[in-house]
Amino acid sequence: MEISVDRANEVLIAKVEGRIDGANAREFEDALNGAIGEDDSKVLLDFSTLSYISSAGLRVILLIARLLQKRNAAFALCSLSDPIREVFEISGFDKIISIHDSQAEAVDKIGR
Amino acid sequence: MTQTPYKILVVDDEPDLEHLMRQRMRRDVRSGLYTLYFAQNGVEALERLNEVPDIDMVLSDINMPRMDGLTLLAQIPNIAPDIRAVVVSAYGDMKNIRTAMNRGAFDFITKPIDFQDLRVTIERTLKNMEEWREALESRDKLVRLQNELNVASKMQQSILPTEFPDSEHCEIYANMEPAREVGGDFFDVFGLPGGKIALAIADVSDKGVPAALFMMSSRTLLKGSAIGAIEPGAVLKEVNDLLTEENEAAMFVTTFYAVYNPQTGQVDYSNGGHNPPLVVHPDGSSTLLPGTDGLALGVFPGVNFGQSAVMLSPGDLLLLYTDGVTEAMDADGEEFGMDRLQAVFADAPPASTEAANKAVFKAVHEFAGETPQSDDITCVTVLQRQA
Numbered sequence: 317m318e319i320s321v322d323r324a325n326e327v328l329i330a331k332v333e334g335r336i337d338g339a340n341a342r343e344f345e346d347a348l349n350g351a352i353g354e355d356d357s358k359v360l361l362d363f364s365t366l367s368y369i370s371s372a373g374l375r376v377i378l379l380i381a382r383l384l385q386k387r388n389a390a391f392a393l394c395s396l397s398d399p400i401r402e403v404f405e406i407s408g409f410d411k412i413i414s415i416h417d418s419q420a421e422a423v424d425k426i427g428r
Numbered sequence: 429m430t431q432t433p434y435k436i437l438v439v440d441d442e443p444d445l446e447h448l449m450r451q452r453m454r455r456d457v458r459s460g461l462y463t464l465y466f467a468q469n470g471v472e473a474l475e476r477l478n479e480v481p482d483i484d485m486v487l488s489d490i491n492m493p494r495m496d497g498l499t500l501l502a503q504i505p506n507i508a509p510d511i512r513a514v515v516v517s518a519y520g521d522m523k524n525i526r527t528a529m530n531r532g533a534f535d536f537i538t539k540p541i542d543f544q545d546l547r548v549t550i551e552r553t554l555k556n557m558e559e560w561r562e563a564l565e566s567r568d569k570l571v572r573l574q575n576e577l578n579v580a581s582k583m584q585q586s587i588l589p590t591e592f593p594d595s596e597h598c599e600i601y602a603n604m605e606p607a608r609e610v611g612g613d614f615f616d617v618f619g620l621p622g623g624k625i626a627l628a629i630a631d632v633s634d635k636g637v638p639a640a641l642f643m644m645s646s647r648t649l650l651k652g653s654a655i656g657a658i659e660p661g662a663v664l665k666e667v668n669d670l671l672t673e674e675n676e677a678a679m680f681v682t683t684f685y686a687v688y689n690p691q692t693g694q695v696d697y698s699n700g701g702h703n704p705p706l707v708v709h710p711d712g713s714s715t716l717l718p719g720t721d722g723l724a725l726g727v728f729p730g731v732n733f734g735q736s737a738v739m740l741s742p743g744d745l746l747l748l749y750t751d752g753v754t755e756a757m758d759a760d761g762e763e764f765g766m767d768r769l770q771a772v773f774a775d776a777p778p779a780s781t782e783a784a785n786k787a788v789f790k791a792v793h794e795f796a797g798e799t800p801q802s803d804d805i806t807c808v809t810v811l812q813r814q815a
Binding site for chain 2: 335337338339341367368370371372374375378379382399406407408409411412
């Protein structure tokens with residue numbers, strides 16, 4: 317699992333590559349917490365190169381979503397492959413986290 | 429190895445219960461498995477706990493004079509922190525059960541007492557307590573960590589039912605193959621009023637001891653809510669609200685819960701973010717149960733859970749499973765997936781529920797090959813018998 321960070325229109329974009337499962341969920345959590353700065357008020361996770369996410373990974377997403385919600389920061393996901401979108405749909409997480417088809421669309425929605 | 433009897437303190441203000449317990453449990457007492465102590469209210473119970481060292485377990489009624497069971501529960505840790513308490517509550521008394529669980533009760537049974545159920549509950553409780561004690565005894569950190577993982581795994585195993593309904597109308601079988609790293613699957617099958625059967629399958633998001641504890645409370649809350657409410661959607665709503673109350677760790681549990689009527693084949697269900705179960709027809713074709721607009725439990729408070737119904741025809745098989753089945757991977761990182769699961773039954777619909785589970789596990793293992801199993805694999809299967 318690799319995370320690369322970029323910024324566009326004040327949106328922090330973290331691109332996640334590889335897989336997130338029980339074995340590296342903590343690492344994923346630490347990496348995201350490290351990447352998200354105190355001042356970041358708009359966070360986007362780009363999943364275009366994510367190959368798999370387990371429920372342990374979903375839990376990290378939920379933790380980050382709560383953290384950002386507490387400080388009124390925007391949070392969204394984009395570019396989910398069909399199997400990964402299905403994971404979000406089955407668990408119902410698509411109801412509480414906004415999901416966009418592309419990075420451009422997401423940045424347009426939450427950026428300024 | 430000689431085993432000293434487990435000491436069980438029974439607290440109830442009904443004088444008949446002592447007689448009844450001594451009679452029903454006499455074989456276990458005579459064989460040296462259990463020693464029973466009795467008290468008629470919370471005050472007497474605390475006196476007993478002070479008099480008799482090393483009481484292992486307390487079985488307590490809730491409504492009693494002088495000191496009630498809930499007050500007693502709050503007092504027990506001051507005297508004996510390791511003790512396991514099981515409360516006896518009125519049927520469907522979710523409010524008191526909830527309070528009892530919040531005060532550290534390990535489990536509950538309902539009145540009138542079903543002694544078979546009581547025996548299973550006592551065994552499960554004592555087993556769980558043993559596992560904890562073993563872990564706590566260890567001073568060495570690494571050993572303790574290893575022990576904790578074992579404890580979590582054993583806790584998980586100890587709450588799963590091993591006997592299932594088998595009648596002229598239906599046959600049910602459920603089992604789990606745990607992953608090496610402790611996962612968080614559980615299932616439950618239990619009777620409801622009117623000959624109906626509650627079916628539950630669930631998967632906790634995390635692993636290890638915290639997940640095992642979350643699993644234990646999810647399972648208990650689900651059972652408690654299930655006997656207090658009829659509608660599956662209402663049951664999941666109640667459990668979700670209870671789980672989200674204090675959930676700093678952001679754990680969650682995907683849960684499919686159904687009320688099955690073996691006489692008619694009707695299955696009322698609500699799906700809280702769990703993989704959609706499969707109905708396998710006698711010709712080998714199968715259909716996925718439509719979702720009910722649900723969300724994994726523990727994520728968000730106050731949400732409503734929809735519900736739906738499906739009618740099982742004679743010969744239909746309802747298969748509940750966890751993502752350990754569909755997300756099992758082979759050496760190339762490909763997932764087992766839904767198509768392969770449906771293919772298991774395409775040519776040969778299984779004759780029995782146990783055979784169905786075996787067929788699924790076999791197909792998953794053959795697919796995964798040498799790739800280690802990273803998640804628990806669980807199936808709960810119901811067969812609607814030919815009329």
